[in-house]
Amino acid sequence: MGRAPCCDKANVKRGPWSPEEDAALRSYVERHGTGGNWISLPQKAGLKRCGKSCRLRWLNYLRPDIKHGGFTEEEDKIIFSLYKTIGSRWSVIASHLHGRTDNDVKNYWNTKLMKKIMAAGETINSPAANSQITNKFHHPSPSTPATSPPDQIPVMKAEAFLPPTTLDSNFPYPSEPYPLPQLPAEFAATGYSFSPPADDLSVSFSASSSSITMDDSEGVYFNQAAAFFPEHGFSSWTELLGGFMTSSVYQNLYS
DNA sequence: AAGCGTTCCAACCGCGTGAGA
DNA sequence: TTCTCACGCGGTTGGAACGCT
Numbered sequence: 001m002g003r004a005p006c007c008d009k010a011n012v013k014r015g016p017w018s019p020e021e022d023a024a025l026r027s028y029v030e031r032h033g034t035g036g037n038w039i040s041l042p043q044k045a046g047l048k049r050c051g052k053s054c055r056l057r058w059l060n061y062l063r064p065d066i067k068h069g070g071f072t073e074e075e076d077k078i079i080f081s082l083y084k085t086i087g088s089r090w091s092v093i094a095s096h097l098h099g100r101t102d103n104d105v106k107n108y109w110n111t112k113l114m115k116k117i118m119a120a121g122e123t124i125n126s127p128a129a130n131s132q133i134t135n136k137f138h139h140p141s142p143s144t145p146a147t148s149p150p151d152q153i154p155v156m157k158a159e160a161f162l163p164p165t166t167l168d169s170n171f172p173y174p175s176e177p178y179p180l181p182q183l184p185a186e187f188a189a190t191g192y193s194f195s196p197p198a199d200d201l202s203v204s205f206s207a208s209s210s211s212i213t214m215d216d217s218e219g220v221y222f223n224q225a226a227a228f229f230p231e232h233g234f235s236s237w238t239e240l241l242g243g244f245m246t247s248s249v250y251q252n253l254y255s
Numbered sequence: 256a257a258g259c260g261t262t263c264c265a266a267c268c269g270c271g272t273g274a275g276a
Numbered sequence: 277t278t279c280t281c282a283c284g285c286g287g288t289t290g291g292a293a294c295g296c297t
Contacts, residue, residue: 056266061265
C-alpha cells in the first residue's frame with residue numbers, strides 16, 4: 001500500500017508555471033500570506049495547483065528576496081565548507097547564503113560546483129568520514145570541576161565562540177574542518193565537556209555543574225536562564241555551529 | 256540545417272517528522 | 277498512546293536550451 005497522494009492529481013495542473021499563475025500566487029501571498037496552510041491556498045488563490053506545488057513555486061522562485069544564478073567565489077567556499085562538514089543538508093547550507101534556496105544550492109552543487117572542485121583536485125569526504133574526527137575538547141578536565149559558578153547570569157557573546165582564524169583565501173579548502181570554538185570562561189568555571197558535531201551535527205554537552213543545560217532548539221541555559229544565542233540571532237544549534245564555519249556568516253550576523 | 260548528446264534547473268515524488276486531535 | 281495530516285526536506289526526473297559534429 002503506497003502513501004496517499006497529497007492531492008487529486010487528476011484535477012490539478014502540473015508542469016511549468018505560467019506568468020498568470022505566478023501573478024495569482026504572488027498576489028495572493030502578498031495580500032494574505034500563506035496562512036500556514038498551503039493545502040487550502042490554491043483554492044483560495046484560484047489556482048488549479050497542488051498546495052505542495054504552490055509552496056515550492058513560492059519558496060524557490062517567487063519570494064521577493066530570491067537570488068538566482070551567479071554564485072560568487074565566497075558562496076562557493078561556504079557551500080564547500082558546509083558540505084564537507086554536514087553533507088547534503090541543502091536547507092542548512094542554503095540558510096547560510098542570503099537569498100539562495102535549497103533547490104538552487106543543490107542544483108548548483110550537482111551541476112557545477114562538484115565538478116569545479118573535482119577539477120581542482122580536491123577530495124570530498126563524506127560526513128560519515130568527517131565524523132571520525134575526534135578533536136573533542138574538554139575544559140577543564142572533568143576531574144577538576146570548578147567549585148562554584150558565577151553568581152551573575154552571563155550573557156554570552158557568540159563572538160566568544162568564533163574560531164581564531166578567518167577564511168582561507170585559497171580555494172578549494174583543505175580537508176580539515178575549521179577550528180572548533182573555545183567555550184567561554186564562565187563554562188570552564190563549572191567543569192564541562194563538549195563534543196563537536198559529528199555526522200548529524202548533534203552536540204553533546206555535559207557539565208559537572210547543574211547550572212548549565214543545553215537544548216538543541218532552545219539554546220544554552222545558565223542557572224535556568226537563557227544564556228545566549230536565541231537573542232543573538234541563532235535559532236538552533238545547527239545555525240550556531242554553522243556560524244563557526246564561515247567568517248562571512250559571522251559578518252552577516254553581526255554587521 | 257539537422258541530428259544528437261550534454262547541461263542545467265524547475266518541478267515532482269515520496270519519506271521523515273512534528274503538531275494536534 | 278495512537279492516528280492523521282500537513283510541512284519540509286533530499287533525491288530524482290523531464291524537458292528546454294545549448295553546443296558540437
